[in-house]
Amino acid sequence: MKETLAALVGVQRLDERLTVLRRRLESLPAELGERESAQSVLEAGNEALDGRRKTALVRSHEIETEVRTAEARIASLEQKSRSLRDAGAVQVAQHEAQELRDKISRLQDEELRLLEDADRLAAEIELGRVRAEESGAELVSFRQTVEADVAELRAKVEELDADRRQRLAKLPSGPVEVYEQMLEKRLGRAVCALKGSSCGGCGMMVPPNDRVGVGTSSKLVRCRSCLRIMVPAELWAPQDAAAAAGEDGGAS
Numbered sequence: 001m002k003e004t005l006a007a008l009v010g011v012q013r014l015d016e017r018l019t020v021l022r023r024r025l026e027s028l029p030a031e032l033g034e035r036e037s038a039q040s041v042l043e044a045g046n047e048a049l050d051g052r053r054k055t056a057l058v059r060s061h062e063i064e065t066e067v068r069t070a071e072a073r074i075a076s077l078e079q080k081s082r083s084l085r086d087a088g089a090v091q092v093a094q095h096e097a098q099e100l101r102d103k104i105s106r107l108q109d110e111e112l113r114l115l116e117d118a119d120r121l122a123a124e125i126e127l128g129r130v131r132a133e134e135s136g137a138e139l140v141s142f143r144q145t146v147e148a149d150v151a152e153l154r155a156k157v158e159e160l161d162a163d164r165r166q167r168l169a170k171l172p173s174g175p176v177e178v179y180e181q182m183l184e185k186r187l188g189r190a191v192c193a194l195k196g197s198s199c200g201g202c203g204m205m206v207p208p209n210d211r212v213g214v215g216t217s218s219k220l221v222r223c224r225s226c227l228r229i230m231v232p233a234e235l236w237a238p239q240d241a242a243a244a245a246g247e248d249g250g251a252s
Protein backbone atom coordinates (compact mmCIF):
# COMPACT_ATOMS: atom_id res chain seq x y z
CA MET A 1 0.00 0.00 0.00
CA LYS A 2 2.89 2.34 0.73
CA GLU A 3 3.89 2.40 -2.93
CA THR A 4 0.32 3.08 -3.98
CA LEU A 5 0.09 5.96 -1.49
CA ALA A 6 3.41 7.38 -2.69
CA ALA A 7 2.17 7.11 -6.27
CA LEU A 8 -1.08 8.89 -5.34
CA VAL A 9 0.95 11.71 -3.76
CA GLY A 10 2.80 11.98 -7.08
CA VAL A 11 -0.48 12.10 -9.00
CA GLN A 12 -1.80 14.69 -6.53
CA ARG A 13 1.22 16.90 -7.32
CA LEU A 14 0.56 16.45 -11.03
CA ASP A 15 -3.08 17.35 -10.54
CA GLU A 16 -2.13 20.50 -8.66
CA ARG A 17 0.11 21.58 -11.52
CA LEU A 18 -2.60 20.67 -14.01
CA THR A 19 -5.10 22.81 -12.10
CA VAL A 20 -2.75 25.80 -12.20
CA LEU A 21 -2.01 25.30 -15.90
CA ARG A 22 -5.67 24.88 -16.81
CA ARG A 23 -6.63 27.97 -14.84
CA ARG A 24 -3.95 29.92 -16.69
CA LEU A 25 -5.22 28.53 -19.99
CA GLU A 26 -8.70 29.74 -19.15
CA SER A 27 -7.58 33.17 -18.00
CA LEU A 28 -5.43 34.00 -21.02
CA PRO A 29 -8.26 34.45 -23.55
CA ALA A 30 -10.14 36.54 -20.97
CA GLU A 31 -7.11 38.80 -20.49
CA LEU A 32 -6.78 39.15 -24.24
CA GLY A 33 -10.50 39.94 -24.51
CA GLU A 34 -10.18 42.69 -21.90
CA ARG A 35 -7.28 44.31 -23.75
CA GLU A 36 -9.12 44.03 -27.06
CA SER A 37 -12.19 45.76 -25.67
CA ALA A 38 -10.02 48.49 -24.08
CA GLN A 39 -8.54 49.05 -27.54
CA SER A 40 -12.02 49.26 -29.09
CA VAL A 41 -13.05 51.81 -26.46
CA LEU A 42 -9.97 53.89 -27.28
CA GLU A 43 -10.70 53.77 -31.01
CA ALA A 44 -14.39 54.53 -30.51
CA GLY A 45 -13.39 57.56 -28.38
CA ASN A 46 -11.22 58.85 -31.21
CA GLU A 47 -14.02 58.34 -33.72
CA ALA A 48 -16.41 60.25 -31.48
CA LEU A 49 -13.95 63.16 -31.30
CA ASP A 50 -13.57 63.04 -35.07
CA GLY A 51 -17.36 63.16 -35.42
CA ARG A 52 -17.54 66.25 -33.20
CA ARG A 53 -14.80 67.94 -35.22
CA LYS A 54 -16.58 67.22 -38.51
CA THR A 55 -19.86 68.55 -37.12
CA ALA A 56 -18.09 71.76 -36.05
CA LEU A 57 -16.56 72.17 -39.51
CA VAL A 58 -19.86 71.53 -41.29
CA ARG A 59 -21.56 74.15 -39.11
CA SER A 60 -18.79 76.68 -39.79
CA HIS A 61 -19.30 76.18 -43.54
CA GLU A 62 -23.02 76.73 -43.10
CA ILE A 63 -22.23 79.94 -41.21
CA GLU A 64 -20.03 81.18 -44.06
CA THR A 65 -22.92 80.68 -46.47
CA GLU A 66 -25.32 82.45 -44.09
CA VAL A 67 -22.84 85.34 -43.73
CA ARG A 68 -22.48 85.68 -47.51
CA THR A 69 -26.25 85.67 -47.96
CA ALA A 70 -26.64 88.34 -45.28
CA GLU A 71 -23.87 90.47 -46.81
CA ALA A 72 -25.52 90.29 -50.24
CA ARG A 73 -28.81 91.33 -48.68
CA ILE A 74 -27.12 94.26 -46.92
CA ALA A 75 -25.55 95.39 -50.21
CA SER A 76 -28.89 95.28 -51.95
CA LEU A 77 -30.57 97.14 -49.06
CA GLU A 78 -27.92 99.88 -49.20
CA GLN A 79 -28.34 100.22 -52.91
CA LYS A 80 -32.10 100.34 -52.50
CA SER A 81 -31.98 102.95 -49.73
CA ARG A 82 -29.86 105.25 -51.90
CA SER A 83 -32.55 105.25 -54.56
CA LEU A 84 -35.45 105.51 -52.14
CA ARG A 85 -37.16 108.87 -51.73
CA ASP A 86 -39.38 108.00 -48.81
CA ALA A 87 -37.57 108.62 -45.49
CA GLY A 88 -39.70 105.99 -43.74
CA ALA A 89 -38.78 103.33 -46.31
CA VAL A 90 -35.09 104.28 -46.02
CA GLN A 91 -35.32 103.88 -42.28
CA VAL A 92 -36.91 100.44 -42.64
CA ALA A 93 -34.15 99.33 -45.05
CA GLN A 94 -31.41 100.69 -42.76
CA HIS A 95 -33.00 98.97 -39.79
CA GLU A 96 -33.01 95.63 -41.58
CA ALA A 97 -29.40 96.14 -42.69
CA GLN A 98 -28.38 96.85 -39.08
CA GLU A 99 -30.11 93.70 -37.86
CA LEU A 100 -28.27 91.74 -40.53
CA ARG A 101 -24.93 93.24 -39.44
CA ASP A 102 -25.68 92.19 -35.85
CA LYS A 103 -26.55 88.72 -37.09
CA ILE A 104 -23.28 88.52 -39.08
CA SER A 105 -21.35 89.52 -36.00
CA ARG A 106 -23.03 86.78 -33.91
CA LEU A 107 -22.43 84.22 -36.66
CA GLN A 108 -18.77 85.18 -36.93
CA ASP A 109 -18.36 84.81 -33.17
CA GLU A 110 -19.94 81.37 -33.41
CA GLU A 111 -17.72 80.43 -36.33
CA LEU A 112 -14.62 81.49 -34.43
CA ARG A 113 -15.62 79.31 -31.47
CA LEU A 114 -16.33 76.38 -33.79
CA LEU A 115 -12.95 76.71 -35.51
CA GLU A 116 -11.20 76.90 -32.15
CA ASP A 117 -13.09 73.76 -31.06
CA ALA A 118 -12.15 72.02 -34.30
CA ASP A 119 -8.46 72.90 -33.76
CA ARG A 120 -8.53 71.68 -30.16
CA LEU A 121 -10.31 68.48 -31.24
CA ALA A 122 -7.77 67.93 -34.03
CA ALA A 123 -4.98 68.05 -31.44
CA GLU A 124 -6.87 65.64 -29.18
CA ILE A 125 -7.56 63.32 -32.11
CA GLU A 126 -3.89 63.31 -33.07
CA LEU A 127 -2.92 62.45 -29.49
CA GLY A 128 -5.57 59.73 -29.35
CA ARG A 129 -4.46 58.36 -32.70
CA VAL A 130 -0.86 58.04 -31.51
CA ARG A 131 -2.03 56.41 -28.28
CA ALA A 132 -4.32 53.99 -30.14
CA GLU A 133 -1.51 53.12 -32.55
CA GLU A 134 0.88 52.38 -29.70
CA SER A 135 -1.59 50.29 -27.76
CA GLY A 136 -2.68 48.59 -30.99
CA ALA A 137 0.91 47.50 -31.61
CA GLU A 138 1.18 46.32 -28.00
CA LEU A 139 -2.06 44.40 -28.46
CA VAL A 140 -0.69 42.66 -31.55
CA SER A 141 2.39 41.49 -29.69
CA PHE A 142 0.31 40.55 -26.63
CA ARG A 143 -1.97 38.49 -28.86
CA GLN A 144 1.03 36.68 -30.32
CA THR A 145 2.40 36.02 -26.82
CA VAL A 146 -0.96 34.70 -25.69
CA GLU A 147 -1.20 32.40 -28.71
CA ALA A 148 2.30 31.05 -28.05
CA ASP A 149 1.58 30.65 -24.33
CA VAL A 150 -1.69 28.88 -25.00
CA ALA A 151 0.01 26.43 -27.37
CA GLU A 152 2.78 25.82 -24.84
CA LEU A 153 0.36 25.39 -21.96
CA ARG A 154 -1.82 23.01 -23.97
CA ALA A 155 1.18 20.88 -24.84
CA LYS A 156 2.25 20.85 -21.17
CA VAL A 157 -1.25 19.93 -20.03
CA GLU A 158 -1.38 17.07 -22.53
CA GLU A 159 2.01 15.84 -21.41
CA LEU A 160 1.11 15.94 -17.71
CA ASP A 161 -2.26 14.40 -18.38
CA ALA A 162 -0.66 11.48 -20.23
CA ASP A 163 1.82 11.05 -17.37
CA ARG A 164 -1.06 11.10 -14.90
CA ARG A 165 -3.05 8.46 -16.84
CA GLN A 166 0.03 6.24 -17.05
CA ARG A 167 0.67 6.48 -13.33
CA LEU A 168 -2.93 5.76 -12.40
CA ALA A 169 -3.13 2.82 -14.80
CA LYS A 170 -0.44 1.06 -12.77
CA LEU A 171 -2.34 1.36 -9.48
CA PRO A 172 -5.08 -0.84 -8.03
CA SER A 173 -8.52 0.36 -9.02
CA GLY A 174 -9.94 0.77 -5.48
CA PRO A 175 -7.60 3.53 -4.27
CA VAL A 176 -7.71 5.16 -7.72
CA GLU A 177 -11.49 5.34 -7.52
CA VAL A 178 -11.33 6.92 -4.05
CA TYR A 179 -8.68 9.33 -5.26
CA GLU A 180 -10.69 10.47 -8.31
CA GLN A 181 -13.84 10.82 -6.24
CA MET A 182 -12.10 12.93 -3.58
CA LEU A 183 -10.27 14.99 -6.18
CA GLU A 184 -13.62 16.14 -7.48
CA LYS A 185 -15.28 16.61 -4.08
CA ARG A 186 -12.32 18.31 -2.42
CA LEU A 187 -11.54 20.64 -5.31
CA GLY A 188 -8.31 19.07 -6.48
CA ARG A 189 -6.98 17.94 -3.10
CA ALA A 190 -7.69 14.28 -2.56
CA VAL A 191 -4.56 13.39 -0.60
CA CYS A 192 -3.18 15.15 2.46
CA ALA A 193 -0.55 14.60 5.10
CA LEU A 194 -1.14 13.63 8.68
CA LYS A 195 0.13 16.65 10.61
CA GLY A 196 0.93 15.62 14.14
CA SER A 197 -2.39 14.22 15.27
CA SER A 198 -4.58 16.19 12.85
CA CYS A 199 -5.66 15.84 9.26
CA GLY A 200 -3.53 18.15 7.10
CA GLY A 201 -6.55 18.71 4.86
CA CYS A 202 -9.26 19.85 7.25
CA GLY A 203 -7.46 20.07 10.60
CA MET A 204 -9.71 17.58 12.40
CA MET A 205 -8.20 15.38 15.10
CA VAL A 206 -7.37 11.90 13.80
CA PRO A 207 -8.12 8.99 16.20
CA PRO A 208 -5.03 7.06 17.44
CA ASN A 209 -5.95 3.89 15.53
CA ASP A 210 -6.09 5.78 12.24
CA ARG A 211 -2.84 7.53 13.02
CA VAL A 212 -1.12 4.21 13.45
CA GLY A 213 -2.61 3.05 10.15
CA VAL A 214 -1.34 6.16 8.38
CA GLY A 215 2.08 5.84 10.04
CA THR A 216 2.62 2.29 8.85
CA SER A 217 1.08 2.95 5.41
CA SER A 218 -0.34 -0.53 5.61
CA LYS A 219 -3.81 0.47 4.45
CA LEU A 220 -5.71 3.30 2.85
CA VAL A 221 -6.80 5.57 5.71
CA ARG A 222 -9.23 8.39 5.10
CA CYS A 223 -9.94 11.34 7.35
CA ARG A 224 -13.28 10.71 9.04
CA SER A 225 -14.24 14.33 8.57
CA CYS A 226 -13.16 15.39 5.07
CA LEU A 227 -12.68 11.83 3.73
CA ARG A 228 -9.34 12.69 2.13
CA ILE A 229 -6.71 9.99 1.82
CA MET A 230 -4.11 10.59 4.54
CA VAL A 231 -0.41 9.81 4.15
CA PRO A 232 2.51 10.15 6.57
CA ALA A 233 4.51 13.40 6.36
CA GLU A 234 7.58 11.72 4.86
CA LEU A 235 5.48 10.39 1.98
CA TRP A 236 3.77 13.71 1.51
CA ALA A 237 6.88 15.84 1.18
CA PRO A 238 10.10 13.83 1.38
CA GLN A 239 12.08 16.76 -0.02
CA ASP A 240 10.65 19.07 2.68
CA ALA A 241 11.54 16.56 5.37
CA ALA A 242 15.07 16.28 3.96
CA ALA A 243 15.41 20.06 3.69
CA ALA A 244 14.18 20.50 7.24
CA ALA A 245 16.69 17.92 8.43
CA GLY A 246 19.44 19.72 6.46
CA GLU A 247 18.50 23.08 7.96
CA ASP A 248 18.49 21.61 11.45
CA GLY A 249 21.93 20.15 10.80
CA GLY A 250 23.24 23.51 9.57
CA ALA A 251 21.86 25.41 12.53
CA SER A 252 23.28 23.12 15.23
Ligand SMILES: [Zn+2]
Binds near residue numbers: 202203228
Ligand atom coordinates in the same frame (compact mmCIF):
# COMPACT_ATOMS: atom_id res chain seq x y z
ZN1 LIG B 1 -9.72 15.83 7.05
